[in-house]
Amino acid sequence: MIGLLTLLASAPSFAVAAPSAPEASSGQEQATEPDDKAVAHQIELFRTAQVSLSRAIEIAERAHTGARTSDVSFDGGSGAPVYRVRTFHDGQLWEHAIDAATGEISTDQLVSSLKELNAEDRTNIASLSGVDQQLSDAVRVAERAASGKAISGGLTRERGKLSFVVIIVSGLDLKQVILEPPRRKGR
Numbered sequence: 001m002i003g004l005l006t007l008l009a010s011a012p013s014f015a016v017a018a019p020s021a022p023e024a025s026s027g028q029e030q031a032t033e034p035d036d037k038a039v040a041h042q043i044e045l046f047r048t049a050q051v052s053l054s055r056a057i058e059i060a061e062r063a064h065t066g067a068r069t070s071d072v073s074f075d076g077g078s079g080a081p082v083y084r085v086r087t088f089h090d091g092q093l094w095e096h097a098i099d100a101a102t103g104e105i106s107t108d109q110l111v112s113s114l115k116e117l118n119a120e121d122r123t124n125i126a127s128l129s130g131v132d133q134q135l136s137d138a139v140r141v142a143e144r145a146a147s148g149k150a151i152s153g154g155l156t157r158e159r160g161k162l163s164f165v166v167i168i169v170s171g172l173d174l175k176q177v178i179l180e181p182p183r184r185k186g187r
Contacts, residue, residue, distance in 0.1 A: 038077075039174075041076070042074065042076050042077065042151075043151070043169055043174075045074075045076030045081050045100075046074050046076065046081070046100075046149075046151050046169060047169070048081075049074070049081060049100035049101065050100065050101050050102070050103075051083070051098065051099070051100050051101065051102070051103045052149065052150075053072060053074065053083060053139060053149070053150040053151065053152070053153070054136055054139050054140065054150070055103060056072060056083035056085055056098040056100070056103070057069045057072055057085060057135060057136045057139070058136065059085075059096075059098050059103055059105065060072075060083075060085035060087050060094075060096040060098060060105070061087055061136075063087070063094070063096060063105060063108055064087060064089045064094060065089075066089050066090075067087035067088065067089035067094065068087060068088060068089070068128060068129075068134060068135070069085055069086065069087050069134065069135045069136065070086050070087065070088055070093075070121075070124070070125055070128065070135070070154065070155055071084075071085070071086040071153070071154040071155065072084065072085045072086070072135065072152060072153050072154070073151070073152035073153075073154075074100065074151045074152060075097075076100075080099060080100075080101065080106075081099075081100040081101070082097040082098055082099055082100055082106060083097070083098040083100055084096070084097055085097075085098060086111070088114060088125055091113055091114050091115070092110055092112075092113055092114065093110075093111045093112050093113070093114060093117065094108065094109065094110055094111060095107065095109055095111045096108050096109075120157070123157075124155040124156070124157065124162060125155070127155075127161075127162035128155065128162060130162075130183060131162065131181040131182065131183060132181070132182065133164070133179075133181035133182065135153050135154070135155075135164055137181075138153060138164035138166055138179045138181070139153050139166055141177075141179060142164075142166035142168055142177035142179060143166075143168060145177055146168040146170050146175040146177050147170050148168040148169050148170030148171070148175065149168065149169050149170075150166050150167065150168055150169075151167050151168070151169050151174070152166070152167045153165065153166040153167070156178070158178055158180065161180055162180075162181065163178050163179060163180045163181075164178070164179045164180075164181065165177070165178050165179075166178075166179070
């Protein structure tokens with residue numbers, strides 16, 4: 001059941017936390033045992049990370065002054081665990097791999113121009129410029145609301161409006177928190 005969580009007055013957004021599983025959101029069958037083991041392994045690796053998701057966002061945004069993060073996720077399946085952080089700045093989308101143990105940038109590459117993205121992604125990124133809240137702000141609020149640590153986050157559309165979606169590891173569970181950022185004043 002989805003429940004409305006109370007947030008701090010300084011963050012005028014809403015948050016909804018619910019157990020999360022990739023199959024639950026797509027309407028597919030229950031996860032198989034190998035899928036459960038893969039998820040458990042990712043969470044185990046995530047728990048050993050020395051660098052937080054919030055810190056990985058900060059590191060990636062510093063790589064290109066003025067950049068904003070549109071998507072971030074933990075990846076323990078391709079060698080050393082890393083955070084994959086996508087930022088955008090001046091019409092360009094960058095992908096960074098941030099080492100989860102050291103915070104070093106192991107990959108910093110231009111992925112595409114915003115013009116090359118699909119319409120939904122372009123709209124989400126354009127909408128982000130109309131809000132004051134950053135994904136890093138949403139991560140902090142979601143971690144408090146769901147009593148855990150963020151393992152991924154990104155942009156989505158909810159009820160026709162831009163929202164942040166953050167996945168939290170809380171105990172043995174994954175929780176999805178959706179935050180609708182307030183519009184900039186004067187808009």
